[in-house]
Amino acid sequence: MTPAVFSHGDLRLYLLSLLAEAPQHGYGIIQALTDRTGGTYTPSAGTIYPRLAKLEEEGLVSKTVDGRTTIYSITDAGRAELTGREGDLAGIESGLADSVRLIANEVRQSVQDAMKSLRADLAAAANDERTAAKGRPRSTSSSLPDDRVTSREELHRADASINAFRARVRTDLRTHVARGGVLSASTVTDLDAALDAAARAVTQALSSSRP
Structure with a gap:
């Protein structure tokens, strides 16, 4: 069985870390995940957008619509959560590297x-x-x-x-x-x-x- 790249709940925090680097549209986030896993993980839109919507609902992410493009940005509350969970994020990144190698x-x-x-x-x-x-x-x-x-x-x-x-x-x-x-x-x-x-x-x- 192919090992999972992200454990339950880890993708949520990793999305915040990506948006902390720069605002992104949904496809850009998917592409960033693909690039950072060396092409071993490409999430579907059905995986990413519901999580972004949940983060927005929690006040951790905001979005702006520019024509047909929706740009997502991390909020101050999102940065605060990310700062408070730096240890968890480091563990996710380490586990991500191991999972990518296994796949x-x-x-x-x-x-x-x-x-x-x-x-x-x-x-x-x-x-x-x-x-x-x-x-x-x-x-x-x-x-x-x-x-x-x-x-x-x-x-x-x-x-x-x-x-x-x-x-x-x-x-x-x-x-x-x-x-x-x-x-x-x-x-x-x-x-x-x-x-x-x-x-x-x-x-x-x-x-x-x-x-």
């Missing part, structure tokens, strides 16, 4: 596991091909067309495997994001590196199976 590690591990599985499948397929090749007679001019037919058939199977893998990873990524999960830059970087390693493994396997 990043969890997502990174899931991508790495998928890549390891792909590399294992490719290595097994290469071994099977080498074993089968040892049991076949050496190619002659008369058997060459059969080899080509077999290669084309295997190429179609390889294409199907690659497409199935691509579809599975795309589905997993899209489902993760659709459910509110965050896809960090470091995870995509790990994905790129793993795919590059898998491609090199395929190239190596093909080189070793050449006559």
Whole structure:
């Protein structure tokens, strides 16, 4: 289970700390939370705006409307609460850093596991091909067309495997994001590196199976 970034009630105080730095509109607050968690946490508008409304109701936040934009600012009462809870805020920031690391590690591990599985499948397929090749007679001019037919058939199977893998990873990524999960830059970087390693493994396997 993905660990929660904010414990119950902590987001409320953290919002006050963000507004103490500068007035913000709702999207700016969401973006600030995304930036400060390295992209591992992007709250929805349905999470942020009700909390801002509650803070306004408590007199800790005020808002002004500028055209179609609503700007939220911390009030003197909000600053007083923030000052009185400096210790709590320090604990929240420390816990936030730990939670972000856990989330990043969890997502990174899931991508790495998928890549390891792909590399294992490719290595097994290469071994099977080498074993089968040892049991076949050496190619002659008369058997060459059969080899080509077999290669084309295997190429179609390889294409199907690659497409199935691509579809599975795309589905997993899209489902993760659709459910509110965050896809960090470091995870995509790990994905790129793993795919590059898998491609090199395929190239190596093909080189070793050449006559």
